[in-house]
Each structure stands twice: as C-alpha cells, then as structure tokens.
Amino acid sequence: MVRESEFPDHFPTPPVWSPPGAPARCRGRHRPSHSFAWFLADGGDPAELLTGFLIDNGLPVRDVHMPARSAHPDATGTLCGAAVYVSAAAGAVLAGGPAGAPTPVPGIPDVVAVLYTHGRPETPTAGGAFSVGAWVESWSRTQHAAAVAGVREAIARGDVYQVNLVGHASAPYTGDPAAALARVAALPGARYGGVLAGDGWAIACASPETLVQVRDGRVITRPIKGTRPATEAGRRELLDSAKERAEHVMIVDLERNDLARLPGVGPVRVDELFAVRRWCGLWQAESVVSAPLTGGLALPELLRAVCPGGSVTGAPKLAALGQIAGWEPVGRGVSMGALGWVGPDHVDLGLSIRTVAVDGARVHAWAGGGITWGSDPVAEVDEAAAKAAPIRAALAG
Structure with a gap:
C-alpha cells in the first residue's frame, strides 16, 4: 500500500527545524506540501514507488544525470525539493539481505519523502519545556562485548571480513522535544543536520557522513x-x-x-584517503570516492547500489547483513539508513548515523562501530559510548 498525503494550509512548520540536507540558502523558507510513506509490511518495490511519487510531483529522478533547472528556483511557491529517508531495514531489503530485528519505532515509516515549496522566511522560535528520563540500553556492556567476540569468530572462520555492530538505547521524555531535536541537528560537524517530522514522530540528524551525492556530473560517497x-x-x-x-x-x-555497479558511470577513483576530520569531541577518518556520470542513472538504481551504506554494514555486504541480523537484539530503526535531500538538480543523501528519533513517549538513539579481527571488545563498547555521548548531551541541553 502506498501512503501519500497532502499537508493542509495550516500545517505547522516547525519554526526551529530545517530538513536534513536541504539547501542552506532556503533555510526558514521550507513549506511541506505532499508526503509519501512506505512500511516494510506494505510490500512492493520501495525504490520504484518512491521514484514514482517524486516524478509525479516534478522531480526528474528517472535520470539524475540530466537535472532540471528552474528559471526562478527560489521564487515563493516553487518546488524546492524533497527530504528523503530510507531506513536501514528498507536498505537491507533493497540490497537483497535480511531486514534484521524489529524496529523499536514501528510508528515511523521505512521510507519517507516530504516535498517542500518555498515560502516567506520565518523567525525561529524556541520550543517548550523538555526533559529526558533514564536511558535503557538494548544490551549490556557484557552482551555487546560478547557480540564483538562472536563477530571475530565469524571472521576467523572466513564467513565475513568486517561487521558493523550497532546498539540501541531509549529513554522516556516529557514536554516539547522541538528545541532538543534542534540542538542535536546543530551539533558541530553535522553535514546533514536537520529534522524530519511526521504524524506523531520526528527524526533529528547530526550526521557528518555522505552516503551518496550526485551533483555537477559526478557521483560521490x-x-x-x-x-x-x-x-x-x-x-x-x-x-x-x-x-x-x-x-x-x-x-x-x-x-x-x-559505485562501479552503477550504470552510466565512468572510472571510479579515490579522491582522498584517510583524511582526519572532527565531529564534536571526536576525530574521524574520512575518504572521498567518486566517478563521472557518463549516461543515464535513475534513483532506484542509485539506492539499490549504495543502500545500506558499507560503513555501517561491513564486507562483504550481504554476509555482514546476516551477521547483523543474528547479533543485534533491536532493529536499527531510523539509524544507519539514508536521510537527505533530492532536488531538481542534485541528490544529496547522508548516512543516518548520529541520529535520534522521538515517538509519542520515548526518545531513541543508536551507536556502534566496525568490528575486524583486530578489534578489542572492550574498546569497541567504549567507542560506541563515545559516539552516543554528544547526542545524549544535546538532548539533555
């Protein structure tokens, strides 16, 4: 079943939120118009259904190699683009792997697109009172370390080379989460900082990582x-x-x-290898991989090639997804998927790491890391905690 809806004229645009990956020049001017939602239980091909929705609403994603350019791209009432989200489970299905454990946020769709038009700039306002209760982990430190040891055994058997293990935690909250979500989205180094909201839920992203970008004739990760x-x-x-x-x-x-699996792509090259960059209180190593677009490339082909992201699955990807499904007790939900922007002239999707979700009662967060034969279980548990700490601090204010 495809769920499409139109936002009423009085739909309250969150005053302190900007959609993840949206053009900075349009900040404060995004007005939601139509939305698309898909759950795993709906069946069908989510990449094709999403593409059909975007095309029907004026975004030329059947061939992202040939972007459309408006004569007045920033005029009030014109289409700016769409915020697009693909869950880790949906990405695994697109790759032909297992979806993993059930999501802890079943009310949030697995694929979402929200179309935005340009409106008048608005002045941000603060949210109301908000507080977070005690966090409950999906696994103990001992259980997490045991999973790391189990993955190392799988590597020793030759089943897999690397697996990314992710843990989940949730906490009850009271009050208005708007300002807390905005703090998460504004964390230093959040290349895809922003908030995407739906009926009874919201996702806040502080991701620094580009899953895939198509712009000016190149595809980049x-x-x-x-x-x-x-x-x-x-x-x-x-x-x-x-x-x-x-x-x-x-x-x-x-x-x-x-990237090499994509049609219409020239030679793939590594533009930058192991560059050290900062995210909050952490150093992280980043590389840049790209290829020129030489022919037609459709959004479904792009999503099937890159989802779910290799840095949050492992290698080989399908074997790693099997390990993930076997070890992680709670689904990845909104984390470790794709979250970003599809515009008339570009695609820019971040990997939804450093990402939280709120439903009607609880706030949810995920963190993990890549496991190799050289991994130390205790060090891996500590690394996941270090990644989660800035998110929890931002939520607490």
Whole structure:
C-alpha cells in the first residue's frame, strides 16, 4: 500500500527545524506540501514507488544525470525539493539481505519523502519545556562485548571480513522535544543536520557522513571509519593505527565497488584517503570516492547500489547483513539508513548515523562501530559510548 498525503494550509512548520540536507540558502523558507510513506509490511518495490511519487510531483529522478533547472528556483511557491529517508531495514531489503530485528519505532515509516515549496522566511522560535528520563540500553556492556567476540569468530572462520555492530538505547521524555531535536541537528560537524517530522514522530540528524551525492556530473560517497578522542594524542593514535586504517580501506574498497555497479558511470577513483576530520569531541577518518556520470542513472538504481551504506554494514555486504541480523537484539530503526535531500538538480543523501528519533513517549538513539579481527571488545563498547555521548548531551541541553 502506498501512503501519500497532502499537508493542509495550516500545517505547522516547525519554526526551529530545517530538513536534513536541504539547501542552506532556503533555510526558514521550507513549506511541506505532499508526503509519501512506505512500511516494510506494505510490500512492493520501495525504490520504484518512491521514484514514482517524486516524478509525479516534478522531480526528474528517472535520470539524475540530466537535472532540471528552474528559471526562478527560489521564487515563493516553487518546488524546492524533497527530504528523503530510507531506513536501514528498507536498505537491507533493497540490497537483497535480511531486514534484521524489529524496529523499536514501528510508528515511523521505512521510507519517507516530504516535498517542500518555498515560502516567506520565518523567525525561529524556541520550543517548550523538555526533559529526558533514564536511558535503557538494548544490551549490556557484557552482551555487546560478547557480540564483538562472536563477530571475530565469524571472521576467523572466513564467513565475513568486517561487521558493523550497532546498539540501541531509549529513554522516556516529557514536554516539547522541538528545541532538543534542534540542538542535536546543530551539533558541530553535522553535514546533514536537520529534522524530519511526521504524524506523531520526528527524526533529528547530526550526521557528518555522505552516503551518496550526485551533483555537477559526478557521483560521490564519503565513507567514515575510525574514531578517536579529539585531542592531539587521539589524532596521532588514529593516524598511526594499523587496525583503523585496515578497517577504513576495506570499506573504501567496498564503496568503490558499489559505485562501479552503477550504470552510466565512468572510472571510479579515490579522491582522498584517510583524511582526519572532527565531529564534536571526536576525530574521524574520512575518504572521498567518486566517478563521472557518463549516461543515464535513475534513483532506484542509485539506492539499490549504495543502500545500506558499507560503513555501517561491513564486507562483504550481504554476509555482514546476516551477521547483523543474528547479533543485534533491536532493529536499527531510523539509524544507519539514508536521510537527505533530492532536488531538481542534485541528490544529496547522508548516512543516518548520529541520529535520534522521538515517538509519542520515548526518545531513541543508536551507536556502534566496525568490528575486524583486530578489534578489542572492550574498546569497541567504549567507542560506541563515545559516539552516543554528544547526542545524549544535546538532548539533555
């Protein structure tokens, strides 16, 4: 079943929110007009259904190689683009792998698109009172470490080379979450900072990682792998770590292969390898992989090639998805999927790491890391906690 709806004229645009990946020049002017939603239980091909919705509403995503350009792209009432979200489970289905454990946020669709037009600029206003209760983890430190050890055994057997393990935590909340979600979206280094909201739910993203971008005749991905505290000692340790570099290069090779599978793409190259960048209080290693577009490329082909992202699955991707489904007790929900923007002239989807969700009662967050043969279980548990800490602090204010 396809769920499409039209927002009424009085739909309250959240005053402190901007959709993830939306053009900065349009900030404060986005007005939702129509939306699309798809759940795993609906059946059908979500990539094709999403593409049909976007095309029917004026976005030329059947061939992203040939963007459309409006004579007055920023005029009031014109189509700006669409915020697009694909869950980790939907991405796994697109890749032909298992969807994993059930999502802890079943009220949030697995694929969402919200179309936005340009309106008059609005002045941001603050949200109301908000407080977060005690966090409940999906697994204990001991259980997380045991899963890391289990993945290492699978690597020793030759079943897989690398697996990304992710844990979930949730907490009750009271009050208006708007300002707290805006704080998450505004964390330093959040290339895809923004909030996407629906009926009774919202997703706040602080992701620094580009899953896929199509712009100016090139397709680009920027995998991130490798984390240390944002100190001089942490930077040196990251640069000197043979384990982190091997883990990173393995994912770069996987992403090169993902792009090479696309039709209408020229030679794939690594533009930048293992560059150290900062996200909040952490150093992270990022590479840039790209290829020229030489022919037609449709959005469904793009999504099937890159979803779910290699840096949050592992290598080989399908074998890693099997390990993930076997070890993670709670589904990845809105995290580790795709979240970003599809405009008339470009596609820019971030990987939904550093991402939280709220439903009517609880706030949900996820964090994890890549496991290789050289992984230390305790260190991997600590790394996941370090990634979660800025998100929880932002929510708490």
